[in-house]
Amino acid sequence: MSTVHRRPQQGGGARRAAQRSDRGVRGARGGVSGSGRGSSDLVPRVAVALPAIAYAIFIINSGGWVFALGVLVLGWIAVGELAFAMRRARPPVAAAVAAVTAAVVAARTAGAEAVAVCVAAVLPLAFVALAARRDRRHAAWGVAAAALATVWIGVPLAYAVLLRDLDHGAGLIVDILIGTFLGDTAAYFGGRAFGATPLAPRISPNKTVEGFVCGVAGGTLAVWFAGLYQDWLSGTDALLLGAAVAIAAPLGDLFESLLKRDLGVKDLGRTFGAHGGVLDRLDAALFAIVVGYYVALALGFR
Structure with missing residues (x-):
């Protein structure tokens, strides 16, 4: 979705933009199966992981609404991160936050069937938010970004709540x-x-x-x-x-x-x-x- 974050360019300008984008990510390491990262990265990763592990243990052990609200906080932060990264699409952040919140709450109160309804609600919510704007440029990309946030973030978090409520x-x-x-x-x-x-x-x-x-x-x-x-x-x-x-x-x-x-x-x-x-x-x-x-x-x- 390259058109989300930069305007179309012509000729050599497009090639230069692609090269700049590639350079921006070329240094990123390979995550789970990277073969080139230095071991010096391990210590700060552990230091960052310890508070996150403590948070996870607390909300998982607590269950119920504590767990649901705990994952929802992570969901709000994640939606904000994605919206900022895709800011040139001008996504309706409030619509995505509302849909993600509704999906998690529905998982806790009404079950899996209600989650699907809440996920689908992101489209009319995004329409209302975008229709209220004076400048409606990139509306299609904005709706797509809000839908991506809901499906990618909201659905798994809702399923985490459903999973926690199983035996x-x-x-x-x-x-x-x-x-x-x-x-x-x-x-x-x-x-x-x-x-x-x-x-x-x-x-x-x-x-x-x-x-x-x-x-x-x-x-x-x-x-x-x-x-x-x-x-x-x-x-x-x-x-x-x-x-x-x-x-x-x-x-x-x-x-x-x-x-x-x-x-x-x-x-x-x-x-x-x-x-x-x-x-x-x-x-x-x-x-x-x-x-x-x-x-x-x-x-x-x-």
Whole structure:
């Protein structure tokens, strides 16, 4: 969606703009399966991760409305990050925030069917917001940006609430996060040690097939190992859940990488300082949560 963030240019000007955009993202590292990042990056990442882990433990353990409001706060921040990155599209931020809020609240109070209605509501909400403007330029791009925020952010957060409300929901969320983040770690070290074959060079040049394989194996085994301490999750079920999460998570990472490359930015936010924003930290988890929910249902959790 390059037209979202820059005006169309002609001839050599367009080529120069593309080159500037490419230079802006060329230095970005490859996320879960990068093979070129220095180990010195690990210590500040851990320092940033500790408060985030404490926050996650608190809201997951609390459940109910505490969990719903906890993920909603993250959702509001994430919508703000995306809206700022896509500001040239002039998205109706209030419409996206309202739709995301409604989806999460609906998940807590009315179930999955109501979430779909709230997600669809972003379109009339965006229309009302844009119709009230005197300057309605880029209205189509604005609606698209609001819809992207609702589907990409609001839907997974609503599914996180639905997942938490299942039997053993807290444990399932912990397992999914373990599979996501330890899979990312396994992919990182696997990519550094064995990475040779590019996975998606036009989207994230530093990701490798070898790193992806190590990440899937590591994430799957991590969930299986966690299941050893959960008498309600069999070894087979843990392997199935882990494999699904470990495959979905890097797709979420690549999805965000695709958007960032098009927008010409390294990170979508600065909530965690040099390590990016909420979306940069949760991109993989947003995909994994939705997949994990449906796997949990298939395994008989209600």
